Amino acid sequence: MDSIEKIGNSVIQHGSYNDRIYLMKLDPADMPSLLDEIDALAEKESYSKIFTKVPGSFKELLCDRSYLCEASIPRYYYGKEDAVIMSKFLDDKRSINCLNEMHEDVIKTALSKEKGMHSILPSEYSIRKCEKQDIGQMADVYQKTFDTYPFPIHDPDYLLKTMEDNVVYFGVFKEGKVVALSSAEIDYDYSGVEMTDFATLPEFRGKGLSSQLLRKMEKDIKAKGIKTAYTIARASSYGMNIVFAKCGYEYCGRLVNNTNISGNIESMNIWYRNFQTD
Template sequence: MSDPLPDTLEKLACGSLIQHGPASDRIYLMKAAPDFPAHLPDDLIALARARGYSKIFAKVAEPQAAVFLAKGFETEANVPGFYSGRDTALFMGFYLNPTRRQEAERTRIEDILQIALAKNPLVNLSPLDPRFVVQDCEPVDVTAMARIYREVFPSYPFPIHDPDYLLKTMQSHIAYFGVKADDEWVAISSAEMDVSASNVEMTDFATPPRWRGNHLAQHLLARMELEMKARQIQTAYTIARAMSAGMNVTFRKAGYALGGRLKNNTQISGRIESMNIWYRSLVEAELR
């Protein structure tokens, strides 16, 4: 049986951007139009019911959230200063199937979170082994980048396995970073920018198993933060796999605060996983 294809991006008539499909079995309201109509929550619920999806995940500015709350959406996480350093973003869930909210591995998820929260933020990073070099990815690198993503993630919410997708997004709104050893890419990550709202999602971290244990994600994140601050981005956040101790510890050590957890939210490598939200102000941060 083949792994599910990434879900579909669609711009609604009101100008809001959603992603939806059977892979993550959900609708994701990625960006609500500033003046979206009051019936948008009803429209999303109707679409979810028509397609048989079991969850709607909506990212909404707090001043716009009342119409979602009135329709039964629940706040699962929040990121202060998400919109231009001012308004808080609410990450909201609406469950069409009550079993979707039940986390089969809740105890393990909570244990991993406590491991991460017990870590103290690093004041300074340990030096990177001299054989490793952190650098920006360029258009000529997309084939090698896709190869790493295919190795690490058999399936993913977005088509990062496709070099054409990587090139298109690199030329529009995503900055890609990587680590090389002996001229070979050994780790990749991305910073997906919303310049109009001055926020960035630190995401798509991929290190093949043979290169793990070298703290490459920590050094990638530090480089990403420096670049985003130079671009005047105010708020950084991530949507991290709740079952990944490594990624949650990485963001905790980098000084990110916990914003909450999205239950059974995202399909990665063939299974629906819960995701933790971590965030940090790049304006206030003393970068490492």
């Protein structure tokens, strides 16, 4: 799997698995020298893409460094400043989205769905936060759901480490067994959260469990005072894009050929929701 490291006080993920560098969290004090270090690392390892999530105030600087803005999350930082997803393609082939027509249809379909229409959780299911004793089952569900994934969520040690840090996992249970999962990766410094790691065992799909998980997570993070949520969803997945559209999220951009998931490097859509305006 790709490694997560610090450059200065900023956090990056990089490696051949996703064939990229991802600037996950920026300490503004590291700019602009951080960009030189990232460029040097990308050249050394022959990566084909760099992508970053940074405050909008850095957009002009990154544009001057040949980055393109692929998405923008309004009021992500402290509920005030936009986050911009800025990417640099180091191989022209990686910048070409061969499935663009299909991806546009996914967005069109998702946006056509009526917001606020949700299924009811069947009585034989329950939803709660996951605990350490659930980790074995969680790893098994993720292993059965994804052939590949950008982070090692099939590894119990990784799940434990993130659970003890800033990630809250939620599960749908039936007869004491985990059948669906999701997580809220909370950035307390900036009052933002990524809604991610959705997985449902094949035999339990089509029951609206992802929507139920998303609503449960929203209730929890609102209570923590988090202001803005976003997700990075597979651009080819009608189901997940529809889930977020129906739950009131707004589409705000696409990351082309960005993430190794389900066996291939795929493009990803960004959706966001500001809870301050609800």
